[in-house]
Amino acid sequence: MRTAIEGPLANTQTGAVAAQALRACVHCGMCNAVCPTYQLAGDELEGPRGRIYLMKQVLEGAKPTRLTLDHLDSCLSCRSCETTCLLGLSITSCWMWVVKRSPGPSPAPWGSGWCGRAYVG
Ligand code: SF4
Numbered sequence: 001m002r003t004a005i006e007g008p009l010a011n012t013q014t015g016a017v018a019a020q021a022l023r024a025c026v027h028c029g030m031c032n033a034v035c036p037t038y039q040l041a042g043d044e045l046e047g048p049r050g051r052i053y054l055m056k057q058v059l060e061g062a063k064p065t066r067l068t069l070d071h072l073d074s075c076l077s078c079r080s081c082e083t084t085c086l087l088g089l090s091i092t093s094c095w096m097w098v099v100k101r102s103p104g105p106s107p108a109p110w111g112s113g114w115c116g117r118a119y120v121g
C-alpha cells in the first residue's frame with residue numbers, strides 16, 4: 001500500500017513506524033479473525049484491517065471525522081491482531097497515537113458506543 005505521510009506526523013518517528021506498517025500490510029485479514037471488536041460488529045471498520053485503512057487516510061492528511069475516531073478508539077488494545085499478523089506488524093500503537101494527537105473531534109467516551117455497551121453489559 002503506497003503511503004505518503006502528511007500533516008503533523010510527517011517526519012516523526014511514529015509517522016515512520018506507521019508508514020512502514022501501512023506499506024508492509026498485505027491485507028490478508030488474518031488479524032480480523034482474532035479481533036474481538038470485528039467479531040462483535042462484523043464490520044470491516046471495527047477490525048484491524050479496516051482501522052489500517054482509516055489510519056492511512058488520516059496520515060495522508062484527511063481530517064478525521066468523529067466516526068473515524070470512534071472506529072479507531074473502539075480498539076481494545078488487546079494486541080491479538082499483532083500476535084497473529086505473520087509480518088509481526090505493530091499497528092495498534094499507531095492508531096492509538098493518531099486518536100490521541102488528532103486535531104479532529106474527540107472520540108465519544110468509552111462505553112457510550114455500541115461496542116462499549118456490549119462489553120459493559
Ligand atoms: S494480518 Fe498483518 S498483513 Fe494481514 S491484514 Fe492484518 S496487519 Fe495486514
Ligand code: SF4
Nearest residue numbers: 035075076078079081
Ligand atoms: S488490538 Fe484492537 S484491532 Fe487488534 S485485535 Fe485487539 S481490538 Fe482488534
